[in-house]
Amino acid sequence: MPASSNPQIALLYSMLLPGLGQIYNRETTKGMIIFASAMGLGILGFWFSGFNRFAMLLALLLLWVTAATDAFQMAKNAGKAAEFYYRKPFIVAMLLLVGPLALPLLWKSTNFSPTARWLWTVLVVSVALLFIATPYLLKGIVV
Numbered sequence: 001m002p003a004s005s006n007p008q009i010a011l012l013y014s015m016l017l018p019g020l021g022q023i024y025n026r027e028t029t030k031g032m033i034i035f036a037s038a039m040g041l042g043i044l045g046f047w048f049s050g051f052n053r054f055a056m057l058l059a060l061l062l063l064w065v066t067a068a069t070d071a072f073q074m075a076k077n078a079g080k081a082a083e084f085y086y087r088k089p090f091i092v093a094m095l096l097l098v099g100p101l102a103l104p105l106l107w108k109s110t111n112f113s114p115t116a117r118w119l120w121t122v123l124v125v126s127v128a129l130l131f132i133a134t135p136y137l138l139k140g141i142v143v
Contacts, residue, residue, distance in 0.1 A: 007075040014071035018064045021071025034067045062097050086111060095120060099128045 005025050014021025018038035022031030038060060045056035085091075086109040094102035106112060106120055 005075040005078070007072045010071040010075035011068055014068040015064075018067045021068060022074070025071060025074050027074065034063065038063055038067075059098070066094075066098075088112070095124050099124050099131075 010021040010024050012021075013024045017035070019031035019033070019035030022028075022034060025031075041056050041060040041063060045053055045060060048056055085105055088109075088111050091102065091105050091109055091112070094105060103121060103124065106117055112120070
């Protein structure tokens with residue numbers, strides 16, 4: 001990434017369109033993945049109805065905010081790995097917000113013991129599976 005990346009411009013671009021701040025920071029692959037994920041969540045948000053729509057649009061909002069924060073931090077740190085990604089409060093917040101998508105951060109962090117990593121992994125995967133299974137379980141209960 002060039003030293004001339006302006007953190008405020010990266011933030012603005014990423015707020016306008018998810019992934020655009022990463023592309024500005026010359027992280028093209030990351031930017032395209034973020035953009036494609038945002039498009040997928042947006043399409044699913046309009047495709048589904050009820051709570052599923054709310055969940056998809058909430059996930060889109062969280063992705064958008066996280067992408068903007070990432071673009072700002074990466075421009076500010078001039079391409080160096082952002083240390084805040086591996087702090088306990090950030091990882092726990094991401095586990096609670098995006099579930100299994102945050103597991104790579106958990107396992108790369110040195111701030112968690114192996115036992116804590118396994119406990120968080122089992123908890124997050126169990127909740128995600130329960131979230132997926134809930135409509136099928138309710139279909140059997142509600143006639």
